[in-house]
Amino acid sequence: MSEVRWLSADEQRVWRGFMTAVTKFTEHLDRQMQRDSGMPMAYYEILVALSEAPDRALRMSELALNCHSSRSRLSHAVAKLEKEGWVQRRACDSDRRGSIARLTDRGFAVLEAAAPGHVTAVREHLFDVLTAEQLGSLREISQAMENGLQTECAKARAEIGEF
Structure with a gap:
């Protein structure tokens, strides 16, 4: 086993500052989304990915990749979005083992309502401070x-x- 390359004091400060900034930023975005739209950021990201896909639909495996999520975590989230009427799932025509998630009109309306608050939070706490x-x-x-x-x-x- 090779020797550990420990962080210098300066690298440690950079690392901790980076982690603190990323954590605070993502927590802020999640709180804003929950407060203003009643959904976690993870659900918003799923709706965005579907809204940008052709016919607002993606294979679940591709959706998981786009959302940087495991299949099981994504499947659980999509099940909740289905209950809300924001997403529909159906079997894949070419491969019965796969399934397709499609953003409904109701889901698109929810996304349209949530987007302005999200974009404002991103702009204020990322683009406007740099x-x-x-x-x-x-x-x-x-x-x-x-x-x-x-x-x-x-x-x-x-x-x-x-x-």
Whole structure:
């Protein structure tokens, strides 16, 4: 086993600051969504993904990928969205093992009502507090982090039989 490369004091400050900012930001967005729209952010993300898909429909496995969710967690969430009448599920025509989730008109109306509050919260607590240069740096940093995790994430999904 190789030696652990411990974080320097400065790296530790950056790490903790990053984690605090991300946690506070996502908690704020979830609270705003719950308060203003009565749903968790995870449900909003599902509605958004479906709204952007052709015919407002996606295979459940593709929807899980788009929402960065496990199939089981997504299935549970979609079941709740079905009860609300916001999403409908049906068997996939080409593969009876798969299923398709489709955003209903009622679900789209809920999404349209929730979007302004969400966009306002994102704008106020991300875009309005950063300079154009900082936003460019954040874009580059986010892409580098995502690129660095692609192989590990793909291995993890394969190990648990997801996707």
